[in-house]
Amino acid sequence: MESIELRGCSLDELIEICQEMGLKRFRAIQLFQWVQQKAVRSWDEMRNIGEVDRQTLSSHLHFHPLERVREQRSKDGTRKYLFRLHDGETIECVLMDYARTMTRDRHTICLSTQVGCAVGCAFCATGLEGFRRNLSTGEIVGQVLDITHYVRQEDPDFQVTNIVFMGMGEPLLNYEQVLKAIQLLNHEQGQTIGMRRMTISTCGVVPKIIQLAKDNPQVGLAISLHAAQDNARNQLVPMNRRYPLASLMEACEEYTQITHRRVTFEVALTSENARQEEAEALVRLLKGQLGHVNLIPVNPVVGTGMERPTSEQIKRFAQVLEDAGMAVSSREERGTDIDAACGQLRRQWEGE
Ligand code: SF4
Known part of the structure; x- marks a missing residue:
């Protein structure tokens, strides 16, 4: 029997493996x-499984918890983790809303799905590194499990x-592993995280958006939109050359028809694009969509040349959308004192 990753196994798979043994x-x-x-994080902690059975199981199932290389804590409660995988690659993930919310009713983790990313968005530190490999299901789930363990x-x-x-990474380019991770995180004997409390953010892999709606209509969808016209979006999000805005908007409409869920459109605002014309183009593009716009002022990232817009620019931009009757929010800054934007901690660490 070949060695199988323990954290990536469903309960049914474990039942089958146990039966075979x-x-x-x-x-x-x-x-x-x-x-x-x-x-x-270890076989020894599984106290109600006898040593002989643990040894039998460990000879067929490999168990590689992620190694915490670094943890940064922001003043606002955000915690950012740099984890080393069993082959030496590193990934980042972020725990938001901790410490700050004494009500303890909402703790969100931002997960990575790939080591590096092939898409190469202009504002993204991860994209600057290129693609290394997909994460396995166990590595995706492992980020939640290891953060849970430490906290x-x-x-x-x-x-x-x-x-x-x-x-880090484009989740819909690692579709099967991400979907299986969602099933595991939702499992009633696991973390029991509600399907509707999980959101996939994509730069616009059109065929997979439609497949997601059919395969798992409960999971939320966010689109990294960033520009409302193809020529500008081609520069910011290279995936747009393959799936231009018209096809992306069609896919979003199909998604809402199947799921009856509204789509979140993420727009990274820089000092360059936070302009009136851009906001008006966004209003035209999203007319008729069941959606909500989330404005994200970019964090300054060395190597991207992007600058953060002023709060006045952000306010004016949001006003244009609101005046057109659109639902708008502006993402709160989180962890700016700890390089919380995706890919920054890893770049800093690798550069040392
Ligand atoms: S923003 Fe997302 S899709 Fe774009 S390069 Fe970064 S990780 Fe990849």
């Missing part, structure tokens, strides 16, 4: 709960409530 079904359930619910050392009741697939 002559172990009872309840062992698979115990194993699944230790890994997916209690977020343990529970200080706060035993800690529970992640929301997930955004918005970290």
Whole structure:
């Protein structure tokens, strides 16, 4: 039997593996709960599984928790993690809303889905590095499990409530692994994170948007739009050359028809594009869409040449959209004192 990644296994797969090894079904359930619910990081912590069975299982299942290379804590409660994978590659993920919210009702993790990214958006530190590889299901889920493990050392009741697939990589270019990770994170014997509390953010991989609507109509969709006209978007988001705005808007309409869910359109604002004409073009483009616009003032990233707009520019831009009856929010700045924009911590660490 070939060695299989433990954290990427569904409960059904573990039941089958246990049966092949002559172990009872309840062992698979115990194993699944230790890994997916209690977020343990070693075989030794699985106290109700006897040593002989642990040894049998570990000879067929490999268990590679992520190695925490660095953790940064922002004054606003954001925590950013740099994790090393078993092959030495590194990824980032961010825990938002912690510490700040004493109500403890919402803890969001921004997950990575690839090492590097092939899309190469102009404003993105991850894109500057190019694509290295896809993350496995276990590595995607592992980010939630390991952050949960570390935070529970200080706060035993800690529970992640929301997930955004918005970290390093384009999630829809690692579709199968991301979908399986969503099933695992949602599982009633795992982290039980509601499907509707998970959002996939994509730069616009049109065929996969439609497939997602059909495969999992519960999961939220966010589009990294950033520009309302093809010539500008081609420069910012190279995926637009393959799937221009007309096809992207059609896919979003189909998504809302199937799922009845509204799409979030993310717009990174720089000092360059936060202009009246750009806002008006956005109003024209999104007319008729069941959506909501989220404005994101860019964090300054060395190497991208982008500058942050002034608060006055942001306000004026939002006003144009609101005057046209659109739902608009402006993403709060989080963790600017700790390089929280995707890819920045990894670049800084690799450069040392
Ligand atoms: S913004 Fe997302 S899709 Fe674009 S380069 Fe960065 S990680 Fe890739």
